[in-house]
Amino acid sequence: MNPHRATPRIVREEDLVGFTAGQFLEVMKALTVILTLPQSAADHVDALVIATGQGEDWRLTHAIRTWEANPELRYLLVANGNPAEETYVKITLDYLRSLGLRRINGVYLQAEPAPNTGLQAAWIVRQVQARGITSLALTVSPYHLARVYLTVLKAFTRRGIRLPIIPLPAAVPPDTPVPETRATAYDLVPGEVKRILTYMDKGWVATPEELQQYLQWLWSHHTALLVRAPV
Template identity: 60%
Template sequence: MGVTSVSRPLPRLVPAEALADVPADRLLAVLEAVTMVLTLPHHAAGRVDALVVPTGQGEDWRLTDAIGVWESGPALRHLLVANTDPAERTYRPLTLDRLRGLGLRRTDGVVLQTEPITGTGRQAAWIVERVRALGIGSAALVVSPYHLVRVYLTVLRACDDAGVRLPMVPLPVAVAPDAPVPETGAAGYDLVAGEVSRLLRYPGQGWIATPERLRDYLRWLWAEHRPLLTGA
């Protein structure tokens, strides 16, 4: 089943009391997803085929972290960089020159989504298209910590919709949780409630993998790709 449209965008800044009436089992499902995704072995990023960077919110630290890993990991075959919403105040065109200004030297294998798009779901669809076209066998998602789990679940949903099986590991960007995000000025701490709101709502709207699907996927990932995860 393809993704459905969201009736209206959810705000990025959500007060904690907005979650007061959420049933405990649904909050536990979110906590489970956050825990199990973020604790996948980060060092496995050095063994994947591709680094994947969904840009946005003016967070160049996503790019600088990914470029640092890319330049220090010659075994990495691809660096996929997804574009973002041109309506963002901090939007800048995604070009090789921009990435060179952030330290990129090795351009062979770099693939940019040059056309602007809106929404994490559309970023994920492009990522999966590139994975299929390039024959990518595994990937690490380079994203700010507050946003990483939703990206992971969105790409997983896009993989399912496209019939693609892709081992994925998270690679959280090294950024302080109180660092202001350029687009909003809000810190990572402040953006967590908005992400939780999306993690609660989006499975039912077809944008992200459900808790049950995540469990199935992680079971498969650990059973079939343990050497990738552990290096053993």
């Protein structure tokens, strides 16, 4: 990659001027309530969903390990990435096999390019509708998870669809350089916060109110999924 290329995913402190303490607090609340949803529930959902990008193969390998270890998962949905990224790799079954995929029944790949998270989310919604999927787990890198979750939730909300969405962050150290930018999660979180706040104003991600209403529904209607007694 070109180390001198501008990386808008990385923002400086002065780039956050103009946002209020209250707005930052809302993002902190969202991060907390999303990331503390029980990840164990991902073992009992209908579909495992991967939002690819930034050359982060660990998103794929983490999800593939989960998929191969859990035959109860009926679907593996892999959302495509952005061909403009220098680290972009076309997602094919052969490529996924090179990362450990063996069980291919139920695997569906987004064929068209998805230059942004909104296009990934729209494809996920279409797959859920087409295949009658009733619950899903969402795998992406931890620094990116809240924005992806809020984007996917917004896409479902627009369609009037509610189903359990369980966060399943990929296991990766936060100081690992991301292949596309060579930045770490510590470097990238401020940019994610800015995007969440900016995209809320544009209506592209779920608002704090929408997230709160959704989680009230999730916890009241799917307690058995979220809190399972040990076998």
